[in-house]
Amino acid sequence: MxxxxxxLVDRPPGMPSTDDFExxxxxxxxxxPGEVLVQNEYMSVDPYMRxxxxxxxxxxxxxxxxxxxxxxxxxxxxxxxxxAVMEGDYVLSNFGWREAFxxxxxxxxxxxxxxxxxxxxxxxxxxxGMTAYTGxxxxxxxKDGESVFITGAAGAVGxxxxxxAKVKGCRVVGTAGSAEKVDWLMxxxxxxxxxxxxxxxxxxxxxxxxxxxxxxxxxxxxxxxLQAGISCMREFGRIALCGAISMYNDTEPAPGPTNLPRAxxxxxxxxxxxxxxxxxxxxxxxxxxxxWLDEGRVTYRETVYEGIESAPEAxxxxxxxxxxxxxxxxxxxxx
Amino acid sequence: MxxxxxxLVDRPPGMPSTDDFExxxxxxxxxxPGEVLVQNEYMSVDPYMRxxxxxxxxxxxxxxxxxxxxxxxxxxxxxxxxxAVMEGDYVLSNFGWREAFxxxxxxxxxxxxxxxxxxxxxxxxxxxGMTAYTGxxxxxxxKDGESVFITGAAGAVGxxxxxxAKVKGCRVVGTAGSAEKVDWLMxxxxxxxxxxxxxxxxxxxxxxxxxxxxxxxxxxxxxxxLQAGISCMREFGRIALCGAISMYNDTEPAPGPTNLPRAxxxxxxxxxxxxxxxxxxxxxxxxxxxxWLDEGRVTYRETVYEGIESAPEAxxxxxxxxxxxxxxxxxxxxx
Numbered sequence: 001m002x003x004x005x006x007x008l009v010d011r012p013p014g015m016p017s018t019d020d021f022e023x024x025x026x027x028x029x030x031x032x033p034g035e036v037l038v039q040n041e042y043m044s045v046d047p048y049m050r051x052x053x054x055x056x057x058x059x060x061x062x063x064x065x066x067x068x069x070x071x072x073x074x075x076x077x078x079x080x081x082x083x084a085v086m087e088g089d090y091v092l093s094n095f096g097w098r099e100a101f102x103x104x105x106x107x108x109x110x111x112x113x114x115x116x117x118x119x120x121x122x123x124x125x126x127x128x129g130m131t132a133y134t135g136x137x138x139x140x141x142x143k144d145g146e147s148v149f150i151t152g153a154a155g156a157v158g159x160x161x162x163x164x165a166k167v168k169g170c171r172v173v174g175t176a177g178s179a180e181k182v183d184w185l186m187x188x189x190x191x192x193x194x195x196x197x198x199x200x201x202x203x204x205x206x207x208x209x210x211x212x213x214x215x216x217x218x219x220x221x222x223x224x225x226l227q228a229g230i231s232c233m234r235e236f237g238r239i240a241l242c243g244a245i246s247m248y249n250d251t252e253p254a255p256g257p258t259n260l261p262r263a264x265x266x267x268x269x270x271x272x273x274x275x276x277x278x279x280x281x282x283x284x285x286x287x288x289x290x291x292w293l294d295e296g297r298v299t300y301r302e303t304v305y306e307g308i309e310s311a312p313e314a315x316x317x318x319x320x321x322x323x324x325x326x327x328x329x330x331x332x333x334x335x
Numbered sequence: 336m337x338x339x340x341x342x343l344v345d346r347p348p349g350m351p352s353t354d355d356f357e358x359x360x361x362x363x364x365x366x367x368p369g370e371v372l373v374q375n376e377y378m379s380v381d382p383y384m385r386x387x388x389x390x391x392x393x394x395x396x397x398x399x400x401x402x403x404x405x406x407x408x409x410x411x412x413x414x415x416x417x418x419a420v421m422e423g424d425y426v427l428s429n430f431g432w433r434e435a436f437x438x439x440x441x442x443x444x445x446x447x448x449x450x451x452x453x454x455x456x457x458x459x460x461x462x463x464g465m466t467a468y469t470g471x472x473x474x475x476x477x478k479d480g481e482s483v484f485i486t487g488a489a490g491a492v493g494x495x496x497x498x499x500a501k502v503k504g505c506r507v508v509g510t511a512g513s514a515e516k517v518d519w520l521m522x523x524x525x526x527x528x529x530x531x532x533x534x535x536x537x538x539x540x541x542x543x544x545x546x547x548x549x550x551x552x553x554x555x556x557x558x559x560x561l562q563a564g565i566s567c568m569r570e571f572g573r574i575a576l577c578g579a580i581s582m583y584n585d586t587e588p589a590p591g592p593t594n595l596p597r598a599x600x601x602x603x604x605x606x607x608x609x610x611x612x613x614x615x616x617x618x619x620x621x622x623x624x625x626x627w628l629d630e631g632r633v634t635y636r637e638t639v640y641e642g643i644e645s646a647p648e649a650x651x652x653x654x655x656x657x658x659x660x661x662x663x664x665x666x667x668x669x670x
Contacts, residue, residue, distance in 0.1 A: 059600030222596060236612075244596040256591030261557060261579040263607030265386075265394030270605040272598030277571075 001028045001037065005068045006097035006311050011055055015249040015319065020053070021069070021312040031102045033081050038091055038108060039100045040075035043308075043329045044122040045315040046156075050248040059274060069311070070096035072127060074111070074118045085110055092121055097311045099331055115290045123326030124300040125289055127275055128156035131242060132218075133285045134278035136164055139240040139271045140216045143168075147210040149229055150174045151197075152220030152245060154181035156326035159189060161218050163298045166190045170216075173209030175202075175225060177321035184324060188299065197221075202228035216240070222247045227257040233268055241272040249319060301325035307332060336363045336372070340403045341432035341646050346390055350584040350654065355388075356404070356647040366437045368416050373426055373443060374435045375410035378643075378664045379457040380650040381491075385583040394609060404646070405431035407462060409446070409453045420445055427456055432646045434666055450625045458661030459635040460624055462610055463491035466577060467553075468620045469613035471499055474575040474606045475551045478503075482545040484564050485509045486532075487555030487580060489516035491661035494524060496553050498633045501525045505551075508544030510537075510560060512656035519659060523634065532556075537563035551575070557582045562592040568603055576607040584654060636660035642667060 003026050010020040031037045049071055052063045063069060073096065077089045082105040085091070091108035095101045111118075116125055123129060135157075136142040148165040152158040153174025162185065165172045174185050175197040185194035193209025195202075202225060206214065213234035219226050222244025229239065247254045263270060292298040303323040305314035311329045318327055338361050345355040366372045384406055387398045398404060408431065412424045417440040420426070426443035430436045446453075451460055458464060470492075471477040483500040487493040488509025497520065500507045509520050510532040520529035528544025530537075537560060541549065548569035554561050557579025564574070582589045598605060627633040638658040640649035646664045653662055 226595075227591075241595070241599050243599065247596060253593035256562075256593045256595050258588035258591045260561075260576070260591050260595075261582060261607075263605065264576050264578065265609060266607060267609065267612045268607045270598070270607075272596075272601060272603045272605075274600060274602065277602045 001030075001100060002026070003028050003098055003100040004308050005099070006308060007066055008053060008063045008069055009065060011053055011065070014251045016050070016053065016312075016316060018312045018316065023309050026098075028100060028102050031079050031081055034104055035081050035102055036077050036085055036091070036105045036108060037079040037100065037102050038075045038093060039078050040073045040093075040098060040331050042074045042119040042122055043097050043311060043331065044072040044126075045311060045318060045327050045329060046071060046128070047243055047245045047248060047318050049315065050319070068096050068098060070094060072122050073098070074121050075100070080105065090114060090118055090121075092126070097308065097329075099308055116293055119302055119304075119326070119328050119330070120293075120300065122328055123156050123302060124160055124293065124298065125286070128326060129160045129289055130278075130282065130285045131157045131275040132161035132164055133289065134275055134281050135218055135240040135242050135273060136161055136168075136216065138278040138281055139273040140218065140238040142170065142216045142238075145169045145171075146215035147171045147212060147234070148173070148216045148218065149206055149210060149214040149232065150218045150220075151225045151229065152176070152243070153185055153191065153194060154324055155220060156323070157242060158218070158220050159185070159300065159325055160298065162191055163189055163292075165216075167292055167297050171210060173206055173214075175205075175221070181321075181324055184301070197225060203231050206232045213237070218242060219244075221245055223254055227259055230257050230259050230262055230268075233262065233266055236267045237269075239268060239270040241270060245319065303327045305329045336365075336435060337361070338363050338433055338435040339643050340434070341643060342401055343388060343398045343404055344400060346388055346400070349586045351385070351388065351647075351651060353647045353651065358644055361433075363435060363437050366414050366416055369439055370416050370437055371412050371420055371426070371440045371443060372414040372435065372437050373410040373428060374413050375408045375428075375433060375666050377409045377454040377457055378432050378646060378666065379407035379461075380646060380653060380662050380664060381406060381463070382578055382580050382583060382653050384650065385654070403431050403433060405429060407457050408433070409456050410435070415440065425449060425453055425456075427461070432643065432664075434643055451628055454637055454639075454661070454663050454665070455628075455635065457663055458491050458637060459495050459628065459633065460621070463661060464495045464624055465613075465617065465620045466492045466610040467496035467499055468624065469610055469616050470553055470575040470577050470608060471496055471503075471551065473613040473616055474608040475553065475573040477505065477551045477573075480504045480506075481550035482506045482547060482569070483508070483551045483553065484541055484545060484549040484567065485553045485555075486560045486564065487511070487578070488520055488526065488529060489659055490555060491658070492577060493553070493555050494520070494635070494660055495633065497526055498524055498627075500551075502627055502632050506545060508541055508549075510540075510556070516656075516659055519636070532560060538566050541567045548572070553577060554579075556580055558589055562594060565592050565594050565597055565603075568597065568601055571602045572604075574603060574605040576605060580654065638662045640664045
């Protein structure tokens with residue numbers, strides 16, 4: 001069977017371009033005993049992939065040049081040679097930007113009966129959703145009724161984090177990069193205050209929504225917003241460092257927060273985390289999130305690019321704010 | 336009775352000078368019912384006092400201009416009007432840079448039978464010692480046998496922290512500001528490695544003593560050493576932010592660490608703390624530290640300035656590294 005996949009072909013020091021990627025035709029081997037053939041319907045593009053494009057030691061191995069961009073995808077089984085997986089089943093995999101692939105059956109995760117759209121398993125019910133859940137309830141030990149500040153609040157992680165905080169009775173302030181996103185946060189997701197980070201005084205804006213200060217700060221952005229958030233923390237506040245998307249394309253180290261010594265007198269707890277550090281919370285996450293979706297207490301939106309050729313552009317759009325909610329790439333059925 | 340005390344008379348933006356302080360003669364009132372008259376033997380000068388010289392909201396109220404520099408002191412009771420306190424008893428107080436004072440008996444803490452020299456209650460058995468203990472065992476959750484990095488390791492807090500870590504079977508690396516201090520850490524306190532922060536590549540030096548990286552980083556200094564320490568952390572390492580003495584006299588915000596995003600992938604926990612946040616650990620601290628002193632597993636040195644006039648100079652010496660161990664001011668008996 002024919003397929004296409006996207007390779008990384010260059011390691012840009014700064015903002016990547018579509019020239020750093022190449023769409024390549026491949027022939028898939030027929031699945032043998034114990035194997036499955038999967039056709040992807042949705043592929044994920046995520047900010048963390050930017051770090052893997054650099055050739056340096058990090059928490060995940062770098063992508064290899066001339067090899068596929070790996071990452072999450074959801075697809076359907078076209079052919080199965082194991083009894084536990086049926087043709088037509090939806091499976092989650094981590095083989096990345098490919099239209100289809102053959103692999104051992106235990107390298108995919110069957111999704112069973114879908115609780116939401118297939119793409120939701122790359123977002124609200126997937127890694128980003130669990131990142132939001134574990135960041136707030138694990139890393140930041142968020143308590144009901146606290147004041148919460150979220151940067152990148154209209155993104156895949158931030159938009160779920162804000163809604164979880166509302167479910168827990170918190171007061172929620174968020175930042176985003178456009179008026180449209182701010183409206184979504186305020187009008188549909190129930191944020192108590194949201195503002196466009198391009199506008200005005202960040203500290204003043206945070207104080208509008210959290211006049212008594214911030215108990216929990218969930219940071220996806222880093223840079224100036226991290227500094228502003230630190231300035232608004234209350235005594236014994238917790239900061240979950242989830243990402244620093246404002247810095248991922250920097251060619252020189254960006255200045256760090258000058259106000260870190262505030263953490264001393266306030267007894268702040270600043271905790272970096274990856275979702276895999278909280279793998280033990282997976283069952284709780286799935287139970288709660290399925291229920292909240294079912295009750296309509298958590299909703300989601302996606303920004304969908306179509307066709308495997310659009311994957312690089314979709315990925316680059318993460319760094320220019322082209323996404324509202326989760327960014328996914330939809331593949332043509334039967335490609 | 337006559338006494339002398341030291342007032343703050345100016346708020347310098349940068350490095351203070353002796354001109355910012357004034358020695359003032361006072362008359363003490365005679366103690367009335369429920370009161371005691373105390374003559375101080377030792378007064379404490381501590382880095383945190385620098386922050387209180389600024390007229391801004393912080394975790395403690397600013398010192399008032401034209402008023403005494405308050406802080407810890409140990410003295411003996413000259414006259415008591417309560418049964419629970421006897422003349423000649425040693426008491427700890429927080430009235431600061433004064434030769435003597437009259438106060439309500441419940442505003443001083445009787446020390447009972449001394450377990451060490453009176454001045455030790457301002458150091459290893461006092462606030463700095465408990466800061467070291469609670470920072471390692473509370474804020475940083477240090478486990479036996481971990482690798483520990485301590486900045487300001489020859490100071491009142493750092494020198495105790497290093498020894499506690501050795502008692503707990505840890506590998507300990509420290510920084511100090513002179514060859515003499517480095518020798519003390521290595522030859523007398525049992526550090527596994529120590530280096531003068533004026534010399535060479537900080538990261539390389541930390542790696543000499545902690546080749547596998549650092550589990551617990553106890554930071555008293557901030558600035559470049561904070562950045563270097565973050566660079567050497569292991570997965571799930573903990574950083575106790577105790578102080579930032581390199582920054583206390585800055586007139587402009589100093590650059591923050593550019594490598595804070597490392598905390599994300601490594602799951603670092605960075606916790607600022609004050610000793611008072613761990614007041615519940617006081618009994619454990621006193622029991623352990625008295626025992627360790629008794630067994631000779633913890634020792635201490637002091638840098639002693641004499642006479643109340645020397646208090647400003649002693650205080651300023653904290654910022655130029657004039658102290659080895661705890662800096663105290665000894666007062667003439669019967670002043």
